[in-house]
Amino acid sequence: MIRYLSYFLLLGSAAAAPFAIEPMPNPPGVDPQIGGVDALPDGKVAAAFHRGEVMVFDPATRSWSKFAEGLQEPLGLLAESPSSFLIMQRAELTRVKDVDGDGRADEYETLFDDFGMTGNYHEFAFGPAKGPDGSLYVALNIASNGAGVRPEIRGTWSDIGELDFKQMIHDGSWGKKSGKAGRMYSRVPWRGWIMKLSPDGKTAEPFACGFRSPDGIGFDAQGNLLATDNQGDWRGTSPLYVVKKGGFYGHPASLVWRDGWDKGDPRMLPEPELDAMRVKESARFPQGELANSPAQPVVFPDSWGPFAGQVLIGEMNQARMVRYLPDDVAGFRQGTLIPMFDGTPLGIGNHRLAFGKDGALWVGKTHLSWAGAEGLVKIVPSGLDKVFTVTAVSLAKTGDQSVLRISLSQPVTGGSDAVKVDRFSYHYHQDYGSPKIDEASVAIGTPELAADGRELVIPLQPAKGAIHRVDLGKLRAAGDVALEGKVLYYQASELP
Amino acid sequence: MKYPILTLSAALMASPLVAADPPAQVFQINCSACHAVDHMVVGPSLVEIAGIYRDNPDGFVKWCVKPEHKREGVIEMPSMAHLGEPVLRELHGFILKAAAGKTELKKGNGDPYSVPAAMVRRPQVQRIFLPDASPAAIAVALPGDLSYCFDAAECRLRYVWKGGFVDGAPYWKSNGSSLAKLQGEVVYREEHFPLTWPLAGEELPPRFLGYHVDKDGLPTFRYRRGGMVWTETIRPLAGGKGIAREFTTDGAKDMTAVASGGATVVSSTGSPGIGADRSKSFTLDFSWK
Numbered sequence: 001m002i003r004y005l006s007y008f009l010l011l012g013s014a015a016a017a018p019f020a021i022e023p024m025p026n027p028p029g030v031d032p033q034i035g036g037v038d039a040l041p042d043g044k045v046a047a048a049f050h051r052g053e054v055m056v057f058d059p060a061t062r063s064w065s066k067f068a069e070g071l072q073e074p075l076g077l078l079a080e081s082p083s084s085f086l087i088m089q090r091a092e093l094t095r096v097k098d099v100d101g102d103g104r105a106d107e108y109e110t111l112f113d114d115f116g117m118t119g120n121y122h123e124f125a126f127g128p129a130k131g132p133d134g135s136l137y138v139a140l141n142i143a144s145n146g147a148g149v150r151p152e153i154r155g156t157w158s159d160i161g162e163l164d165f166k167q168m169i170h171d172g173s174w175g176k177k178s179g180k181a182g183r184m185y186s187r188v189p190w191r192g193w194i195m196k197l198s199p200d201g202k203t204a205e206p207f208a209c210g211f212r213s214p215d216g217i218g219f220d221a222q223g224n225l226l227a228t229d230n231q232g233d234w235r236g237t238s239p240l241y242v243v244k245k246g247g248f249y250g251h252p253a254s255l256v257w258r259d260g261w262d263k264g265d266p267r268m269l270p271e272p273e274l275d276a277m278r279v280k281e282s283a284r285f286p287q288g289e290l291a292n293s294p295a296q297p298v299v300f301p302d303s304w305g306p307f308a309g310q311v312l313i314g315e316m317n318q319a320r321m322v323r324y325l326p327d328d329v330a331g332f333r334q335g336t337l338i339p340m341f342d343g344t345p346l347g348i349g350n351h352r353l354a355f356g357k358d359g360a361l362w363v364g365k366t367h368l369s370w371a372g373a374e375g376l377v378k379i380v381p382s383g384l385d386k387v388f389t390v391t392a393v394s395l396a397k398t399g400d401q402s403v404l405r406i407s408l409s410q411p412v413t414g415g416s417d418a419v420k421v422d423r424f425s426y427h428y429h430q431d432y433g434s435p436k437i438d439e440a441s442v443a444i445g446t447p448e449l450a451a452d453g454r455e456l457v458i459p460l461q462p463a464k465g466a467i468h469r470v471d472l473g474k475l476r477a478a479g480d481v482a483l484e485g486k487v488l489y490y491q492a493s494e495l496p
Numbered sequence: 497m498k499y500p501i502l503t504l505s506a507a508l509m510a511s512p513l514v515a516a517d518p519p520a521q522v523f524q525i526n527c528s529a530c531h532a533v534d535h536m537v538v539g540p541s542l543v544e545i546a547g548i549y550r551d552n553p554d555g556f557v558k559w560c561v562k563p564e565h566k567r568e569g570v571i572e573m574p575s576m577a578h579l580g581e582p583v584l585r586e587l588h589g590f591i592l593k594a595a596a597g598k599t600e601l602k603k604g605n606g607d608p609y610s611v612p613a614a615m616v617r618r619p620q621v622q623r624i625f626l627p628d629a630s631p632a633a634i635a636v637a638l639p640g641d642l643s644y645c646f647d648a649a650e651c652r653l654r655y656v657w658k659g660g661f662v663d664g665a666p667y668w669k670s671n672g673s674s675l676a677k678l679q680g681e682v683v684y685r686e687e688h689f690p691l692t693w694p695l696a697g698e699e700l701p702p703r704f705l706g707y708h709v710d711k712d713g714l715p716t717f718r719y720r721r722g723g724m725v726w727t728e729t730i731r732p733l734a735g736g737k738g739i740a741r742e743f744t745t746d747g748a749k750d751m752t753a754v755a756s757g758g759a760t761v762v763s764s765t766g767s768p769g770i771g772a773d774r775s776k777s778f779t780l781d782f783s784w785k
Contacts, residue, residue: 146571175565288525
């Protein structure tokens with residue numbers, strides 16, 4: 001069946017790589033919104049659900065068995081073994097473990113709960129991501145002024161803000177005062193931070209701040225911590241960050257928890273001052289065009305041919321995912337975003353991702369009342385050696401001439417003369433979202449094709465800070481094959 | 497006219513005068529995460545919006561520029577002032593067109609995943625937002641008709657209720673802005689940790705360590721308090737008029753058991769005092785009328 005489906009897709013579209021995309025049955029009686037997914041060594045798949053169940057799916061029998069239950073909004077799951085999982089839920093990072101070997105969890109061990117909660121709905125918690133040295137990273141959302149706080153909170157209250165604790169308590173008149181709370185707020189510790197935990201989870205340190213809703217943290221193949229965030233206030237469009245210790249990543253609310261912070265309410269600081277403090281985006285997802293709510297980043301395994309080692313990122317709001325190709329320029333890792341799975345039956349709500357040992361990509365979908373979908377989806381690629389796609393993009397400079405070097409998985413047979421480039425940016429400001437700004441077409445020199453046809457060099461004058469959109473829709477490989485991922489979005493935060 | 501026209505014009509002054517994108521794209525970029533054609537997502541459907549603003553484009557624009565909190569249990573829309581009045585007027589037309597001939601999808605009755613009260617599995621543990629506790633609350637259904645709230649932030653029992661378990665639908669159906677409802681009457685509230693000692697309250701704050709569940713699903717909570725690691729297992733007393741609480745500690749401390757709210761407490765030591773020689777393992781029975 002799958003073989004047939006692949007064949008069909010291959011015939012049906014010369015543009016897309018042949019991906020067999022198949023929704024799995026949902027576990028009966030379980031709200032099938034998935035907050036965490038991981039693949040197990042035995043081929044099974046573990047998923048954490050909206051109402052707190054942890055279920056294990058057996059692809060051989062297409063059936064689910066319950067491993068654990070009773071968690072609160074798990075939004076990340078990492079398998080330590082088939083009988084032990086690290087799960088981030090609203091209140092804590094928990095190790096859920098089957099000690100007596102009956103296949104059901106009996107230990108719920110609190111690994112890390114040393115952060116505040118106001119009870120605001122938007123204080124979601126994500127992770128854990130495991131670093132190369134075994135350290136664990138979790139990301140903590142800030143609260144939204146869509147609601148206030150609860151009369152009882154956990155953690156130290158910050159007095160920094162226009163409204164005091166009593167005024168921040170949600171009541172019938174919240175709508176009248178919510179404007180003074182800040183669009184998003186961090187009134188208890190480590191909201192808007194990524195925390196680093198020792199491999200055993202026993203010690204924690206605040207790692208980086210400035211996050212708004214970082215619903216995707218993970219490591220790339222080189223061991224860099226990546227975090228996506230969601231368009232909103234101080235997020236003109238959704239960003240991807242390479243996260244380094246001590247960095248401030250743009251949303252000011254969390255700065256109040258920086259050691260020695262003495263500048264008062266950070267959202268009252270002049271925008272240029274905050275702009276100078278922040279680490280710039282490694283990539284940006286144009287809102288409504290590429291992605292609206294990017295989610296978890298994962299690394300393609302070796303079995304994925306031309307995609308191997310690259311980063312794949314989930315997307316909630318559009319029927320696709322996004323690839324990230326890094327480019328180190330002037331010591332800063334920036335790079336290119338490329339749409340993936342366009343034109344397939346993938347659908348929206350692509351939240352949590354995990355690759356099985358056999359190379360299958362498992363996708364957990366959710367919506368939590370926003371745009372999205374439900375359930376577990378399996379994606380199996382085939383014919384990857386034939387896929388025509390961009391495998392690397394770098395911005396380089398020789399003499400006065402800047403060029404964009406684009407590596408491809410197959411020799412280009414046509415269309416290199418039809419490449420178009422334009423650029424645009426977004427405001428960094430307190431307002432929610434941003435229109436596109438500084439839109440301009442980019443004049444390019446004649447694109448040059450390498451002798452083997454696998455590298456396209458485009459001379460151009462890049463603009464610092466801008467997203468450079470490169471339209472490769474006309475490129476063809478042998479057999480009139482179009483690209484998987486026809487548009488590149490190169491973020492030039494630095495210039496060579 | 498709640499908002500003077502002046503505010504509206506000022507907010508729109510810096511905005512572009514013409515639409516750069518077609519309305520369908522403006523909608524996809526700015527609205528689609530929260531608004532669908534025929535059913536409520538985060539905000540109302542286009543069918544409902546069209547019903548409210550069909551003949552009132554000015555009201556629509558005004559709302560988009562300065563939204564308010566209107567619906568219970570629903571979050572407030574962010575201002576769309578950055579789109580500018582001409583774009584918002586086009587959007588108004590787009591919404592009317594998109595909603596034309598469509599009707600609101602009928603909502604199912606209640607929560608498709610809820611379990612009828614009589615069929616709730618007991619015992620069981622469910623972490624969820626609960627009233628009268630910190631946001632780190634844990635609901636536990638005991639065998640019989642008692643349930644309790646354990647607070648993982650304070651590491652203590654908060655209250656016991658009699659009847660059904662929790663209705664989590666208000667919390668689960670949305671993005672977590674509502675509390676779960678207790679399906680019964682609170683019969684006991686505990687104002688403080690039920691054991692005290694001379695330095696109690698002057699030590700480090702308690703730390704939650706997690707819980708173990710037995711084969712049936714009954715939890716034993718673990719926490720650090722007063723320099724000792726504690727476990728606490730709560731079971732119903734026969735007749736449902738109270739609870740038996742089995743404590744262990746890894747220390748030796750002279751303590752006194754204290755009940756709250758008119759309940760009586762009976763200790764396995766025979767008196768409210770728990771001597772240092774008995775603090776490794778003891779039981780407190782709490783009962784009420």
